[in-house]
Amino acid sequence: MKRVHVLVAGRVQGVWYRASAARKASELGLTGWVRNLPDGRxxxxxxxxxxxVDALLAWCRRGPPLARVTGLDVREMAVTGEFTEFAVLRDV
Incomplete structure (x- = not known):
């Protein structure tokens, strides 16, 4: 098992990045969440x-067709098992 915290930079808001990431994560059987940040990441x-998780990270480097990912900051964290699904959260 593996858990990661990821910050994705580039043109990643307004291009269906969150919805596409959630769909991909769910397809891969992952749990967690995704949200937009005020700084555009x-x-x-x-x-x-x-x-x-590694497959999702590979997808995150590309994103959906309209996205232009310029950076990915990935940090591994301790697995907690706290999630039951992969959700799109409201913006911060």
């Missing part, structure tokens, strides 16, 4: 099988 926390 997207923040997400994902937890699950290490291989699936």
């Amino acid at each position: 997207v923040e997400l926390v994902a937890e699950g099988d290490a291989e699936s």
Whole structure:
């Protein structure tokens, strides 16, 4: 099991990044959340099988078709098992 906290920079708001990330995470069987930040980045926390988390990170580097990802800050965290689904949260 693996848990990551990710900050995604670039043109990632207004391009369906959150919804697409949530869909991809759910397809991979991951739990966690994704939200927009006031500074234009997207923040997400994902937890699950290490291989699936790595697959989501690979997707995050590209994002959906209209996104232009310029940076990804990834930090591994302790697995908590606190989530039951992958959710899109309201903006901060």
